[in-house]
Amino acid sequence: MNVQRIYSKNVLLIRILWGCFILCMLVQILKHKDPTFISILFGSGILVCGTISIFIFKKLFIEQTMYLCVLGMSFVTFVLIDNEPVISNFYLIFLVIFILSLYHDYRPVFLMSILSIFIGAHFYKYGDRLNYTYHNGDFFYFLFTLSVTFLVAFLQIRYSRSVERDDNAKKEEVRKDNEQQILALINSMPDLIYIQDGTGRFIEMNQYAKALFKLENIDYRNKHLDELFSQNEWFRNFQNCFSDDDISWEKGIAYRFELDLAIENQFSATFDIIKVPTFFADGSRKNLLVIGRDITEQKKAYDLVLRSEKLAVVGELAAGVAHEIRNPLTSIKGFMQLANQEREFNPNHVQIMLSEISRIESIVSEYLSLAKPNRNSLKSLQNIDTLVRNVITLFESQTNLKNINIHSELDCSYQIMCNPNEIKQVFINIFQNAIEAIGSNGDIYIYLRNVPESGVEIIFIDNGCGIKKERLKKIGEPFYSTKEKGTGLGLLTSNRIIEKHYGTIKIKSEVKKGTEVTVFLPTS
Template identity: 45%
Template sequence: MKKKKLLLYYFIGSLIWIYGTNYLLDSYISNQYIYMVSRFKEILYVIVTGIFFYFSIIKKEELDASKEEEKRLSTLINSMVDFVNFKDGEGKWIEANEFGLKLFQIDHVDYRGKKDSELAEYTAFYADALRYCEISDEDAWKKGSISRYEEVIPLPDGTTKTFDTIKVPLFYPDGKRKGLVIIGRDITKLRQAEERLRLTEKLSVVGELSASVAHEIRNPLTSLKGFVQLLKMEDEKHQFYYQIMLDELDRINHIVGELLLLAKPQEIKFSEADLHKILADVISLLSTEASLHNIQIDFLTEHNELLINCEPNQLKQLFINVIKNAIEASHKGGLVSISLKQLENQKVSIIIQDQGCGISQERLERIGEPFYSSKDKGTGLGLMVSFKIVQSHNGTIVFESEQDKGTKVQIELPV
């Protein structure tokens, strides 16, 4: 549009110049000078229009160079796997890369010239996250220097991404706000690796503690249990107290056994085994305990035989831990359902579900950690051993729970 207007102005100006100067020549210049003045007028017109076109060409070259530079910059920031964003002094978006636009689901929006709070109107899921960006931007402006923030961005699939965000405020010489450069690096995998390292270190400490303490505990424990049993046989009066002492000694012995299982490096020998039979044996073993709690166990499967490569004893230990937890978490008269099926991707799925008290979100995030348990007398070592067994079988174990509605544990193992 500007080019058409400029061309129109040029034609109009040229016509005014030609007819206007000719009129002035005919009216005010004598005949003896008309030829000389006409030639001067034409030369002047050529010079003026030449200068006009010269500067137009220079401006066009500068504009083309600017567009090429902008294109290169756009290509550069769009190729980055980090979130890159440039804002002006008022917090309005100037430029952002495709990664950031897709992250906030605003790649379909004309974002330039809009603030975060205005862009929040276009994406309901990330509205709160965008509004929070304005708060952290203001904090960076107030600090007046490079600021770093760790921001957790939720994803539609229920997971989250953690970003290490750097904000660089820019100012004019008089101190007024000029712009803000924002770079957010995805450090989700780094944080997950740090968490795994933390758990590994904790496991190492538990292993060392177990190895040094477990054997020292078991020797006097055996003696104590023997003496209590002897006293129980000879003293009829305090049978109730002796039974409590024996139960507590058995509980200590059980904890020591779990500690030894963690401490002792085990060589796993895989063999072909029937997973259906392993589960049936475990259910048969725990059916008495379930009956004592008035709990019904329901076992559903489409296979009478399902052969997989595994360490059978370890899988028995895994299923005992998980099913026993389900029984203990269930209310009287409740149901624990166990299903076994083969998946299409050469895996088997075992789902153990109860309708008990459930697990809070806070506890769910820390499940499997040593010495962290929702039970009053729990140690957290049982589930820790379970996680270790699943890991050694290259499988996965996922807990889903809602308080007062029950817990679902899904175990997937490769065939």
Template identity: 30%
Template sequence: MFMERINLLRDRNGLLIKILWIIYIIDLVFYFSLDPIKTFIWPSIGLIIAISLVIILKSKAPPVFTMYATILGLYIFFFSLNYFFPYFINYIFIFLGIILTSLYQNALAIVFSGGLATSLLIYFYTENQELYAETMSEIDLIYYVLFGLFTVIFLLFYSNYVNKLWVQAYKRENEAKEALFLSQEYLQSIIQHTQDAVVVIDKDERVLTANQAFERIFGIPIEKNLGEKLDILPKRIVPLAKKQLQKVLQGERLIAIETKCLRSDGEEITVEMTLSPIYNKEQSIDAIFVIVRDITQKKETERLLLESEKLKLAGEIAAGIAHEVRNPLTVISGFLQMIDRDPQKIKQYSSIMLGEIKRVNEIINEFLLLAKPKPQNFLVCDLTDVVQDVLLLFESECNLKSIVLNTKLSSKPTILKCEPNHLKQVFINLLKNAIEAMPKGGTLTIQTDQTDKNTATVSISDTGVGIPSANMQLIGQPFFTTKDSGTGLGLMITEKIIKDHQGNVEIKSIENIGTEVIIQLPLKK
């Protein structure tokens, strides 16, 4: 706070000295142009005072000393004017000293100025009483002094009030400048030290500024390209980039757009771009702030991870197939050996071997459907019709196993663009699972509904044995099954078919309470 007052006082000293120079020059011009009596004495005194005050100001003397020296120099100048030219107007000019001193907003300075002004008024009235007798009397002198006193009192209160405002304003200005400086420094530091490329372009796509990361990623020296357009996009992407740029110029912000860019050596890299508009004080867009992140290495890592996952899955499936196929082959091999010992029992054992061969065939067919599905022929269908076709296949089985079939099908059209045979396979798999989960009977509920204008939902729930919480994480993994005759591929195929239809599958289950499978599919737009 103390330094703020000192700096403020120093600024006011400089301002008042500038005002004195202006007053001196204007007075000098009028004097040499209009006054018939010419002398160089008071102009020389005024020039000496003005130059001396400038020297004191530049010498970095204490601001308080400079303040009193400036006030004293002002009254010395007024004294010389009245001494050499005792005009009544120069007498009145003495009051100007009090008014000019109020610029300091300092009580001591105003009192000091008021004392000097009163002393000069009394001195010149006494010395030039005969000259002023025609225009003023003794009582006028008293009122002149009283006017000066009132002026001092008013300026004391006024300066006290304004000085507080001025100090507060000065403090806030310095705080704002400091905050702005720190903000600019922080922003500049962040921009220069970030690993992402940052570039600012104008509305005509010319470069205004960029950071070092931009030069490092693209190999383009920015200093040589300021004011130029950057050619960093492959030609096939330019039309789309123009459209996106127009969106930003209309005020839209585009975040993490994945695209391709070219380095200066022609190498193509994968990047994420974020584009934000920059507004001026009139709230119109002047430029575009662009952040570019090189994700080439990240995409390559993701690709390698995906390949690794594919290899892992292929290994798991191969191990599962080997295990699942080995069991039937072991049975077939054993019965062949038994037939070799006793050929008379070939008819007795052939049916068992055919059953095992059929099981191997089912495993291979399901694996082929999962690994290399048939070409899909998407048609426009009503979901309710597809579900009803499947329900016809299970009505008799449900009756035989004491299962109550409860259907709640939507009365609204639920039109999908789908492969109906694949969807039927999904519902057959899920209904078979539900029926097998209720060996002692129960309730099987199938419900279709239109969740919103874009989504259809199918819910299949049972009151069966449920799925233990320990097994919930394993559901959908290849060859995981709790059935004696299951392959463990049914749910994988179901999830793949639903995913191919841009839908999703959710399974909820409570052990000994039941299971619910919820399928969501997009409606045809």
């Protein structure tokens, strides 16, 4: 019998035992006035029931405690029969059946039968203690009845165990079938999958994992990392796969991260890793399920989409930038022609020309930073107001041509850790959408707002055509766009950039009234 089941039966039996003991005490108090006898009975009962209770609830010697419970019931039975000897035959047989129904085990039933024989022999030996005329054959009749009861109990237990074995065999067969199906499923998946127990020993891994780790011909089950590292030098290259295990256990929930693997010239990939810890009922560690998907090609595709979106924005900005550069060039050309005629440079004219050249340099620098191929440049501490101003510079000519006024409140300066080129691309996407929504003759408002102890919000508001509610729900999905020639990748790219910076983008819009886009970026 399962130890846990025996424990639960013991708990039930000790409760019954305490109830019987309390019943005995009440009967003794009502029938006998001898305080000495009552005190002895009370002390003995407390000692017996208390000792068994300690063993049960402290889970000490669970199987052995089962026999203590049977002995305790025999003690209570003896006291009850001592009060009412006439019930001995019925009560002793009933007790065997009761123990049978409770434990379904030969051992306690056999013990209870032997104790019943001795208790019955004691009372039948002294016939004058029974309230009826004692006959010589009564004790043998009792033994016969008890033997039949024991035989029935034996057959019933045997039958129950046979049925239980059949059920267990069927359950085991179903379990094995399920395990085979699950193994076939995970082995067919093109993902890294393995399971470790609470101590870090490997339980199972799929074919992809064994091929990646080169463990096909090595028995990895029930082995720790150090044992496998000593057996397989190639496996040592993947030590960083297991570096975040403690974080997963501490969090207690699924933990997700990206992992770059580069092993000389033999292997290079990026994995999206998910580690899922499971626990026993008492909170101790059970298993750690790890799933890793190779997203190298997806990352490359994403980088291509990001670059394509940049180039698309660059193309749209080209006309405005060219116009913006042409204006200062016209001024410089005019002053140069004037100086050529007069054979001298006017200091004021020189100052104006230098100012115009600086403006050209600023515009070209911003334009080139946007047009550069996307690289995983490191994050650095940046003034968010400076980034917004740089983007405004790029769009000034375009907004002037369309008679769109830009109103900005950038008096406050907030620093954030970010990739400046990526953040500027997000702002450019939002700006471009606002200009296209307005068309001409409109306003764009830009505000910076501090979120205490959290970050900063950059708010873009336009009074353009707005977006319908049903379309607003789909904004950000790939290849869904409200523009006739749009790809729908602009906001998707922006969302991913902001998510990578642990921020958020929220959009509110109303048809014929305009759109409000709020970008939140954490300051730490």
